[in-house]
Amino acid sequence: MKIYRSIAGSIAVMLISGVLNAQSAVVLYNERVVEIEQTLADATDLWVKPEDLTRVNDFVLKPEGACLDELCIPVLQDRDSDMYVTRQGQGWFNVTELADKLQQAHVADYADGLWSFGTMPLQRQSFFRGGQAPDFEMADRDGKLIKLSDFRGKKVLLLTWASW
Amino acid sequence: MPVWQSIYEELKSQNFEIISAAQDTGGEEAAGPIFDDANVSYTALIDVNHHISALYNLLNVPSGVWIDEEGKIMRINEGTYAKTHFDGAWGTDDYVPIVRDWVAKGADSEYVWDRDKVRESIFQRTPEAERAQPAFRLGGYYFTNGNDEKAEQYWTMAQQLDPSSWNYLRQDLQYEEGGSAGPEWRERRSQIESAGGSYYAPLEIDRN
Numbered sequence: 001m002k003i004y005r006s007i008a009g010s011i012a013v014m015l016i017s018g019v020l021n022a023q024s025a026v027v028l029y030n031e032r033v034v035e036i037e038q039t040l041a042d043a044t045d046l047w048v049k050p051e052d053l054t055r056v057n058d059f060v061l062k063p064e065g066a067c068l069d070e071l072c073i074p075v076l077q078d079r080d081s082d083m084y085v086t087r088q089g090q091g092w093f094n095v096t097e098l099a100d101k102l103q104q105a106h107v108a109d110y111a112d113g114l115w116s117f118g119t120m121p122l123q124r125q126s127f128f129r130g131g132q133a134p135d136f137e138m139a140d141r142d143g144k145l146i147k148l149s150d151f152r153g154k155k156v157l158l159l160t161w162a163s164w
Numbered sequence: 165m166p167v168w169q170s171i172y173e174e175l176k177s178q179n180f181e182i183i184s185a186a187q188d189t190g191g192e193e194a195a196g197p198i199f200d201d202a203n204v205s206y207t208a209l210i211d212v213n214h215h216i217s218a219l220y221n222l223l224n225v226p227s228g229v230w231i232d233e234e235g236k237i238m239r240i241n242e243g244t245y246a247k248t249h250f251d252g253a254w255g256t257d258d259y260v261p262i263v264r265d266w267v268a269k270g271a272d273s274e275y276v277w278d279r280d281k282v283r284e285s286i287f288q289r290t291p292e293a294e295r296a297q298p299a300f301r302l303g304g305y306y307f308t309n310g311n312d313e314k315a316e317q318y319w320t321m322a323q324q325l326d327p328s329s330w331n332y333l334r335q336d337l338q339y340e341e342g343g344s345a346g347p348e349w350r351e352r353r354s355q356i357e358s359a360g361g362s363y364y365a366p367l368e369i370d371r372n
Contacts, residue, residue: 131279136215140208151231152233154179154181155179155180155233155270156181156182157183159226159227160211160228161187161226164335164338
């Protein structure tokens with residue numbers, strides 16, 4: 001009986017994963033490389049669990065919507081929509097749909113489950129309108145995290161160059 | 165590079181920092197020795213995904229941006245060699261003196277641009293060209309993971325989406341026969357220049 005139940009359990013798991021057709025994904029977001037164990041299979045969109053949304057782009061799913069700092073994009077959660085669906089009790093969030101709403105560019109290699117996102121236009125509004133330097137965060141050669149905004153109070157000459 | 169280090173030594177006590185970001189998919193191996201040879205003590209970054217060029221809409225290297233104490237841009241998108249190279253082919257000896265002037269006088273420097281001039285000088289990318297960055301990033305991921313075929317596919321896509329970026333073209337050519345300053349680069353450059361364009365974003369030293 002015990003054995004029977006565990007077989008039944010495995011069949012159930014197989015059925016559920018068959019229905020979900022869950023597959024892993026890798027998301028490239030600014031300097032991040034985020035590995036996601038399970039996504040909801042879709043030909044063109046990236047659906048992730050709400051906790052993985054935050055790992056990708058810092059957005060947090062709240063009752064009022066998907067929020068990043070002051071910004072909240074309304075998301076219906078009591079029924080399925082372009083942005084959010086529930087399958088077998090698990091909620092899935094559409095990251096590419098959010099990017100489209102925010103006019104954030106993205107490119108994917110569907111076959112390999114790789115998704116790459118550009119900069120978020122909202123975060124560059126004050127750059128284009130008011131000449132505010134967009135902030136960035138990057139590890140230096142010693143692995144120390146450098147933020148442009150840490151240099152407030154100093155004049156900064158930002159230079160780009162290349163070895164090639 | 166050694167020139168910037170000496171300028172940094174000269175000006176660092178005046179609330180001044182240099183952040184130098186190598187736009188190099190080849191990472192530490194490609195760019196590290198150049199920083200080391202110059203003994204740099206300013207902030208040295210190796211920006212493998214060309215993230216800073218994408219964020220500031222810079223199309224070529226070297227490029228420079230002046231950022232004041234409040235994070236406001238004072239000048240942007242200029243081809244900034246610290247001195248004249250190769251018998252005057254690149255750069256100018258006039259750039260460093262204007263940096264000095266700005267560090268000493270701040271907003272009162274006659275080389276500081278007003279807000280409109282800064283706004284006009286920010287390069288505008290089309291929505292299509294905005295997709296070049298994630299495509300280039302994807303190519304870089306494949307490159308790092310040893311899949312040269314897919315790297316080439318997405319780097320080519322990036323160049324097609326944003327044909328105005330020299331960085332995307334030349335980073336790719338670096339890994340091809342002929343290199344980043346080979347025949348293909350020379351041909352593209354002469355096309356631009358014979359049409360009256362400028363390969364480097366022009367440097368305007370004129371006083372306001």
